Structure formats: C-alpha cells, structure tokens
Amino acid sequence: MVQGTTSDAGKSTLVAGICRVLKRKGMSVAPFKPQNMALNSAVTADGGEIGRAQAFQAIACGLEPMTDMNPVLLKPTSDQGAQVIIQGKAICAMQATQYHDYKNTARTAVFDSFSRLKSQFEYVVIEGAGSPAEINLRQNDIANMGFAEQADCPVVIVADIDRGGVFAHLVGTLELLSETEQARVKGFIINRFRGDIALLQSGLDWLEERTQKPVLGVLPYLHGLYIDAEDGVNDVEKAGERQHNEILNVIVPVLPRISNHTDFDPLRLHPQIEFHYIKEGEVIPTGDLIILPGSKNVRHDIQWLKQHGWQEAINKHLRYGGKLIGICGGYQMLGNAIHDPLGIEGTAGSEDGFELLSMTTTLAPEKLLKRVSGILNLNHQPDIEVVGYEIHAGITQGEALTKPLLTINGTPDGAISKDNQIAGTYLHGLFDQPEALEQLLLWAGLKDVEIINYAQLREQSIERLADAVEAHLDLNKLFSRQPTAK
Numbered sequence: 470m471v472q473g474t475t476s477d478a479g480k481s482t483l484v485a486g487i488c489r490v491l492k493r494k495g496m497s498v499a500p501f502k503p504q505n506m507a508l509n510s511a512v513t514a515d516g517g518e519i520g521r522a523q524a525f526q527a528i529a530c531g532l533e534p535m536t537d538m539n540p541v542l543l544k545p546t547s548d549q550g551a552q553v554i555i556q557g558k559a560i561c562a563m564q565a566t567q568y569h570d571y572k573n574t575a576r577t578a579v580f581d582s583f584s585r586l587k588s589q590f591e592y593v594v595i596e597g598a599g600s601p602a603e604i605n606l607r608q609n610d611i612a613n614m615g616f617a618e619q620a621d622c623p624v625v626i627v628a629d630i631d632r633g634g635v636f637a638h639l640v641g642t643l644e645l646l647s648e649t650e651q652a653r654v655k656g657f658i659i660n661r662f663r664g665d666i667a668l669l670q671s672g673l674d675w676l677e678e679r680t681q682k683p684v685l686g687v688l689p690y691l692h693g694l695y696i697d698a699e700d701g702v703n704d705v706e707k708a709g710e711r712q713h714n715e716i717l718n719v720i721v722p723v724l725p726r727i728s729n730h731t732d733f734d735p736l737r738l739h740p741q742i743e744f745h746y747i748k749e750g751e752v753i754p755t756g757d758l759i760i761l762p763g764s765k766n767v768r769h770d771i772q773w774l775k776q777h778g779w780q781e782a783i784n785k786h787l788r789y790g791g792k793l794i795g796i797c798g799g800y801q802m803l804g805n806a807i808h809d810p811l812g813i814e815g816t817a818g819s820e821d822g823f824e825l826l827s828m829t830t831t832l833a834p835e836k837l838l839k840r841v842s843g844i845l846n847l848n849h850q851p852d853i854e855v856v857g858y859e860i861h862a863g864i865t866q867g868e869a870l871t872k873p874l875l876t877i878n879g880t881p882d883g884a885i886s887k888d889n890q891i892a893g894t895y896l897h898g899l900f901d902q903p904e905a906l907e908q909l910l911l912w913a914g915l916k917d918v919e920i921i922n923y924a925q926l927r928e929q930s931i932e933r934l935a936d937a938v939e940a941h942l943d944l945n946k947l948f949s950r951q952p953t954a955k
Contacts, residue, residue, distance in 0.1 A: 470617050471658075472597035474628040474638035479660035479688070481522040482696050482934065483627055484596045485529040489935035490944070491592050492531055498592040500526030503579045504541040504612040505598060506551065508728040508765050509697070512858035516838045517557020518542060521731055522596070525697040529931050537582035541575050541611070543568070546726065546766050546814055556582060559836050562813075572609040576619075579611050583620065595622065602645040614650045623655045625685060625947065630669075631661035636676055643680055656683040656946065661690045686942030695738060695930040697731050716743050717915050718756035723748045725773055726765040729860070732796055733760065735900040735923040741915060753782040758792045758913040761799025763897065767832075767863075768809060768820040771802045780823060792913045793825070793891045800883065800893035801863050804828040813862055825891050826884050828867025836862045841896065843877035845905050846885070847912050855905045857898025865895075 471487070473480040484500055491498040502523050511524035517536035524534040536557030543551040550564045553571070555578050563571060586593050599606075601613035609615065617624050628638045639657050646654070657676065662669065666687060673684045719736055723746050737744045747753055759782075764770040774780065787793060795803040804822040806829045811817060813832040822829075837859055845853040855875060873881035874892045883894030889912075900906045900923075907918045938944075 470595040470597060470620075470622050470624045472601050472613055472617075472624055472626050474600055474602075474626060474635075474642045475632075476599050478629045478638075479627050479658075480596050481526070482694075483658065483660065483688075483938070484594050485522075485526045485696070485931060486934040486938040487594050487947075488526055488529040489931050490938050491594070492529070493935060496592055497590045498530050498594060499532060499535075499586050499590045500530060500538050500596065501583060501586055501593050502539045502596040502598065503583070503616045504543070504575070505539050506543040506545065508544055508726065509731050510542065510544070510729065510860060512838050512840050512860060513557060514840065515557070516840075518554050518559070518836075518838050518860060519557060521697050521729070525927075526594075526596075528927070529935075537585050540578045540582035544728070544765055547769075552765070557838075569609070572611055576609070576611050579616065580619070595620075597624075600642060601626075601650070602642045604645065614646060617653060618649065622653075624650075624653050625655055625658055627658040627660050629660050630687075631663065631690060635659055636672055639676060640679060643682070654682055656685040658685050658942065659687045662687045663690045683943075683946060685947055686938075688937055688941050691933060691937060694933060695734070695926050696934075697734070697927075715915060715917065716741055717758060717910060717913055718743045718745070718754070719758045719760065719913075720745050720747060720754065720756040721760045721762055722746075722753075722774060722777075722779060724762060724764050724770040725749075726770055728763040728765045729797065729897050730762055732762065732897055732899065735906055735921065738923070738926060739906075739910075739919070739921050741910070741919055749777065753778060755789075756786070756791065758794065759783060759786055761793070761795040761802055763796055763860075764798030764802075766814045767798040767801050767807050767830075768818070769815060770798065771807070771820055771822065774802070783823060783825075787825075787890055791890070794899075794909075795891075795893035796899060797859075797861050797895050797897060800895060801830040801865060803884075803891060803893045804830055804865065804867065804869070806830070807863070808832065826867070826869035826886060826893060828865050828869040828884065830863040830865045832862050833864055834862070836860065837895075841877045841882075843875045843882065843896075845875055845908055846873060847892075847908050850908055853904050853908050854902055855896060855899060856902060857896045859895045860897065861895050 471480050471483050488498050505520035507520045509521035510518050511521050513534045513536050519539035523539040527534040540556050542554040545551045552562050598612035628635045736742050802822050803826045805824050808819045809832040840858045842856045845855050869884040874883035874885045874894050885892045903920045910918045
C-alpha cells in the first residue's frame with residue numbers, strides 16, 4: 470500500500486508506475502483505492518463510476534477499469550456534503566458527519582471488492598487517501614492505516630520534496646502512527662527531486678537513522694509527464710516544442726464544483742493552444758474559445774458564474790464572434806433553466822440558465838453512466854469518430870436538440886446553435902480523438918491544426934514513469950516478503 474504525507478504527494482503516480490513495472494515483469498496486477506474523494510471520475514465498461522486515477526492506473530496494468538478498483542467514491546457537492554458512490558453506483562448524498570457514521574457499512578464493500586481483486590491477480594497495489602496522520606479521521610478509517618491493519622498489508626510512505634519540508638513530513642507522519650502501524654511501514658519514497666542527489670544524501674542518512682526505516686528510493690522530477698489528475702487542477706507541459714505563428718486562446722472558468730476537468734488535458738497539451746484556467750478573483754481575458762466545464766452542483770456553479778461577471782463576459786465574447794462550448798453541466802447551463810425539483814444537488818428549486826440554447830434541463834434521481842462512441846456533426850465532415858463517456862443526472866429537452874452536435878449510437882446528442890457559435894454535449898472525452906480534436910479546433914478558428922495523439926502521449930508517460938521507478942527505487946526491498954505487524 471502506498472500512503473502519502475499529504476494529498477498530491479505522488480501516491481497515484483507511484484501506484485501507476487509500480488503497476489506498469491509489474492506488468493513488464495509478466496505479473497498480473499491491479500490497482501485499488503479503498504476510498505477516494507474526487508470530482509474527476511471515469512465510467513467502467515459495466516456502467517459503474519470510479520475515480521479517474523484508478524482508471525489511469527488500470528491502463529498502466531493493461532486492464533479495463535473495474536468498479537472493484539475503487540469501491541467507495543465520494544463526490545463533494547458542497548463543503549460539508551458529498552454524493553456517496555459504492556461499488557460504482559450512487560446510493561445517496563450525505564453530510565460529512567453522516568458519512569463518518571456510515572464508514573463501517575462502507576468497509577464491507579471495500580473488503581468485498583478487495584477480496585475479489587486478490588483472488589484474480591498476483592499483485593494488488595493499493596493507494597491511500599490524503600494522509601494517514603489525520604488524527605480526526607482515524608476512527609473507523611478505511612482509507613489508510615485502518616485498511617492496512619485489517620488487510621495486513623505492508624505500507625510505503627511517499628512525500629513530495631518539491632514542496633519543501635520533506636523530512637518533517639515523513640518523520641511527523643510516522644510519529645503520529647501507532648506502534649503496530651509504524652511496524653508495517655517498510656520505508657519511504659521521496660518524490661519529485663531536482664538537483665544533485667549527493668546534496669540530499671546527508672538528509673537521507675539522518676532520516677534512516679532517526680526512524681530506523683530505509684529510504685527505498687528518490688524519484689526525480691519528470692518534466693513533461695502527462696498523468697490524469699485525480700482531482701485538483703494540475704499543471705501540464707506542452708506536448709510539442711515547435712513554435713507556431715497561429716495560436717488559439719482557450720478559456721475555462723474554474724467552477725467551485727468543477728468536475729472531470731481532465732476533459733481539457735488534450736487542449737492543455739496542444740502546442741497551438743494557449744490554455745487559461747480562470748480562478749475566482751482573476752480578470753476574465755479575451756479569447757477565441759470559452760468552455761464551460763462539468764459541475765457537481767450546476768445551479769450553485771451557474772450562480773457563481775453570474776456573480777463573477779461571466780454572463781456579461783460570455784455575451785461580449787459571442788458578440789465579437791468567439792466560440793462557446795458547454796460540456797455536461799456546462800451544457801446544461803447554456804439552456805433556459807435548470808430544474809431540480811427533488812433536490813438532487815442541494816435545495817430543491819430552479820435556476821435560470823444563460824438562455825443561449827432553446828432547451829431546459831430537469832435533474833432526475835437516476836444517474837446516467839455509460840461509455841459511448843459516435844460521430845461528430847461539425848464542419849460538414851463525415852465519419853469523424855468520438856469516444857467517451859456520460860455521467861449526468863439531467864434530462865435535457867427543447868428545440869435546440871433538433872440540431873445535434875453528435876450522433877451517438879444513432880441517437881442525436883447535444884446541440885449546436887443556428888449561427889454555429891455555440892455547442893454543447895453531455896460527452897466527456899470530446900477532445901480525446903485526434904481527428905475530432907482537429908475538427909473542433911478548426912471550428913473554433915485555427916486554420917492549420919497540428920495533430921496530437923493524446924492516447925500515445927499518455928502511454929509514453931506511463932513508460933517513462935515505469936523507467937524511473939525501475940531506475941531509482943530499490944525494487945528488491947520494495948517487493949520483499951517481509952513479515953508485517955500483527
């Protein structure tokens with residue numbers, strides 16, 4: 470089990486790298502995260518929902534994502550509440566205090582899924598959540614040491630040296646564990662190191678002497694590595710180095726409950742795109758394309774957009790000939806209204822949309838979860854394939870749907886405005902296929918589009934990551950069958 474001193478210490482990345490190393494060695498291996506809190510999710514082949522990081526780790530294993538890889542997924546709808554998804558299916562929304570009491574029930578699902586994976590694979594590489602040293606969350610813990618103790622599995626702790634304070638993070642985390650938990654820690658891994666390792670050696674020696682735990686390796690900072698973000702909006706580096714005279718400016722607001730923002734990674738990686746995430750308090754710049762992203766609380770987030778000047782900015786953008794795309798929740802915002810009569814995402818009620826497409830959306834209790842493929846209806850180009858997934862609880866109806874953006878399995882999906890400036894769809898993964906991305910960028914205003922293969926970039930990153938794990942970690946110590954604490 471890989472645990473971390475903090476969120477974003479590198480747990481997801483390290484698990485993916487270890488999984489690919491084991492796959493290279495001919496082992497059958499699967500990833501597992503008992504409990505995940507994230508708004509980036511993926512749909513499994515059987516219509517379940519899991520964390521995006523576990524879907525990425527499944528790719529590293531050469532597997533189709535499975536719901537058992539992430540049996541508990543929490544999708545925040547507010548600062549104190551979240552939708553609870555058990556083994557791929559949404560069961561209800563809970564406040565944080567309610568879920569704390571529900572953990573023992575969730576534990577049954579966690580170990581049910583874990584047992585199935587253990588029976589199918591030679592190795593299961595487990596990812597913790599946040600930090601094991603969160604004292605207030607230790608009771609009934611199923612995400613970190615509570616799981617490790619019950620499952621009786623060894624643990625390594627990873628820390629991000631690029632943030633600073635790495636020795637305090639590691640020593641402090643270990644100190645806050647119980648004696649039996651400390652005993653099952655096999656060692657430490659330091660992540661994202663830049664510079665000469667010789668300058669770090671005295672610190673590593675001190676750490677091993679202070680804790681009596683080995684440092685299993687120091688992973689370098691890997692520039693230009695593409696890894697699907699588990700939740701937070703992360704930085705990415707451009708895929709190409711060639712300079713382009715023609716650049717497309719793309720703007721995306723960072724909604725308070727933004728979800729599945731990995732939709733935009735192909736745009737952020739593209740060398741012809743200047744991509745701008747606009748956060749609260751930042752000036753809204755001019756651009757060529759505005760994209761409204763998915764949201765876990767559409768009514769709340771459209772209120773936020775209106776309060777922060779986005780309605781006026783969007784209207785001005787359209788007057789000057791700019792293009793606008795809405796995806797999932799962002800698509801719903803383009804219509805006349807969003808109705809939530811049952812309080813699916815909060816208090817029951819309705820909210821006016823931006824009234825840019827003639828349609829309305831009503832939220833329903835049954836969430837639609839499915840993988841889909843279809844054809845892009847754009848630029849009069851036939852047979853441009855799109856592949857992705859849908860995750861939404863809304864039913865959208867109206868005149869705008871008579872001119873669909875996509876045809877999915879023979880059924881119209883989404884909408885494109887009569888003036889060809891505004892488009893919307895429920896499809897996540899709209900930009901993933903190179904040919905579809907090319908057509909969308911042509912529609913948005915680029916004249917000569919460089920083709921970027923997003924899936925190939927991801928595979929190259931997984932291979933680079935595995936190379937680094939093999940080169941810089943002591944794999945003999947990592948995989949040794951040492952007895953663990955009882």
